[in-house]
Amino acid sequence: MSDEYRPYTLVAELTYRCPLRCVYCSNPVDYARHTDGLDTADWLRVFREAEALGVVQLHLTGGEPVLREDLEALIEGARALDLYTNLITSGIPLSRERLASFRSLGLDNVQVSIQDVMAPSSDRIAGSRAFERKLEVARWVKELGFPLTLNVVLHRENLGHVEEIVALAEALSADRLELANTQYVAWALVNRRALLPTAAQLDRARRVSAAAQQRLRGTMEVLFVMPDYYSEFPKACMDGWGRRFIVVSPDGLALPCHAAHTLPGLHFDNVKHGPLETIWCESPAFNAFRGEAWMPEPCKSCERRTIDFGGCRCQAFYLTRNAAVTDPACVLSPDHGLIEAARQQALSASGGDFEYRAPRSTARK
Amino acid sequence: MIALDSRPRLAAKARIRFDRKTARYLLLYPERGLVLNPTAADIATLCTGEHTVHAIVERLAEKYAPQPRAQVEHDVMSFLATLAERGLMQTDP
Ligand code: SF4
Ligand code: SF4
Numbered sequence: 001m002s003d004e005y006r007p008y009t010l011v012a013e014l015t016y017r018c019p020l021r022c023v024y025c026s027n028p029v030d031y032a033r034h035t036d037g038l039d040t041a042d043w044l045r046v047f048r049e050a051e052a053l054g055v056v057q058l059h060l061t062g063g064e065p066v067l068r069e070d071l072e073a074l075i076e077g078a079r080a081l082d083l084y085t086n087l088i089t090s091g092i093p094l095s096r097e098r099l100a101s102f103r104s105l106g107l108d109n110v111q112v113s114i115q116d117v118m119a120p121s122s123d124r125i126a127g128s129r130a131f132e133r134k135l136e137v138a139r140w141v142k143e144l145g146f147p148l149t150l151n152v153v154l155h156r157e158n159l160g161h162v163e164e165i166v167a168l169a170e171a172l173s174a175d176r177l178e179l180a181n182t183q184y185v186a187w188a189l190v191n192r193r194a195l196l197p198t199a200a201q202l203d204r205a206r207r208v209s210a211a212a213q214q215r216l217r218g219t220m221e222v223l224f225v226m227p228d229y230y231s232e233f234p235k236a237c238m239d240g241w242g243r244r245f246i247v248v249s250p251d252g253l254a255l256p257c258h259a260a261h262t263l264p265g266l267h268f269d270n271v272k273h274g275p276l277e278t279i280w281c282e283s284p285a286f287n288a289f290r291g292e293a294w295m296p297e298p299c300k301s302c303e304r305r306t307i308d309f310g311g312c313r314c315q316a317f318y319l320t321r322n323a324a325v326t327d328p329a330c331v332l333s334p335d336h337g338l339i340e341a342a343r344q345q346a347l348s349a350s351g352g353d354f355e356y357r358a359p360r361s362t363a364r365k
Numbered sequence: 366m367i368a369l370d371s372r373p374r375l376a377a378k379a380r381i382r383f384d385r386k387t388a389r390y391l392l393l394y395p396e397r398g399l400v401l402n403p404t405a406a407d408i409a410t411l412c413t414g415e416h417t418v419h420a421i422v423e424r425l426a427e428k429y430a431p432q433p434r435a436q437v438e439h440d441v442m443s444f445l446a447t448l449a450e451r452g453l454m455q456t457d458p
Binding site for chain 1: 376378384386394396452
């Protein structure tokens with residue numbers, strides 16, 4: 001397969017279990033149907049096969065990956081393959097001793113997420129008392145000599161706190177601060193009404209973070225991810241379908257993105273039943289939205305089609321019930337009115353009630 | 366501006382790795398990677414905190430002779446500046 005389709009990053013979703021209940025969780029709404037199906041040997045084989053395909057970055061994530069008792073073995077295996085390994089954790093069920101052992105086994109980076117800058121508002125989003133503990137874990141990360149990425153998902157309740165978030169990141173000596181606006185899929189779509197900010201809120205936050213980015217250049221990398229609901233054109237979701245990323249779900253499905261297995265009509269193969277290389281190169285699902293053959297107008301004749309690849313397939317499906325249309329986030333999409341309506345709603349919404357992440361047997365919509 | 370007598374060291378978050386697919390070295394750091402050309406790979410490998418910038422230039426001028434020394438020095442300085450800008454380098458006095 002050509003270099004156009006070379007995976008650089010493997011996202012290993014080790015489990016969907018998690019002690020928190022974040023209202024924007026990116027795990028599928030029916031996550032409880034996908035139980036942990038891969039054992040240590042399976043995961044190590046997936047790492048090996050991914051590395052052979054060209055993967056150099058590994059994200060150990062979930063759910064909460066530290067719930068896996070074999071995380072030590074997985075880190076050690078990843079290191080032996082020379083993968084740059086990043087642990088993405090809520091920090092909650094983690095001890096200092098265990099974190100120290102991850103360090104000696106060769107883990108490269110730790111990403112800790114916080115929800116806001118104060119315990120009450122942060123815990124309200126996480127649906128659990130977690131804030132103080134997260135800060136403690138973030139401090140351990142630095143004390144043990146790891147680089148620290150601090151991740152904060154932004155929405156209407158915390159967009160006004162970007163100055164304070166930056167100050168907290170500096171106080172923690174974070175190496176990288178991700179100010180990532182909520183992507184409205186999975187639980188975030190369920191809670192969109194309560195999360196979607198206004199254009200004015202976003203504008204201000206963007207200016208504050210641009211100033212911080214400038215000031216901290218060379219010391220702390222500050223990243224501000226715009227929500228596509230307020231961008232003219234969509235993002236190149238996952239850098240293009242089946243192009244740079246492989247996500248493996250806890251039950252072993254190899255996916256082009258976190259939510260692909262919630263799209264109807266696509267059959268995703270399980271890594272337990274075949275080599276990753278075959279799945280990556282040949283499976284109909286990985287090929288479904290590669291290239292341009294699948295594209296409808298206006299994408300088909302648009303200059304940006306090699307830049308954003310028509311946007312997010314999951315967003316297209318969840319908003320229009322058709323995964324093969326132009327992402328409605330694009331101003332050129334015939335369905336763009338759906339996005340405008342949501343923005344309009346954000347102007348009058350007064351925040352509101354959340355539905356916390358919790359097991360559901362089937363996706364409801 | 367990076368001083369000639371400073372001793373650059375790769376930041377803790379950066380790691381060099383050979384990429385079999387492209388036969389190039391990659392400098393990996395969280396969520397990202399830089400593809401290194403052969404000169405950049407040589408420079409990055411020497412950023413251990415032991416060598417001064419001056420010593421790195423000397424070493425590479427020798428290796429890449431007959432390339433003019435000024436050219437090598439320029440390459441070293443500009444690559445180190447790229448690293449510093451991205452927070453991928455620390456300098457020890
Ligand atoms: S977003 Fe929150 S609930 Fe979802 S996996 Fe992460 S920490 Fe757990
Ligand atoms: S029409 Fe399609 S290719 Fe063009 S900008 Fe919109 S989503 Fe991207």
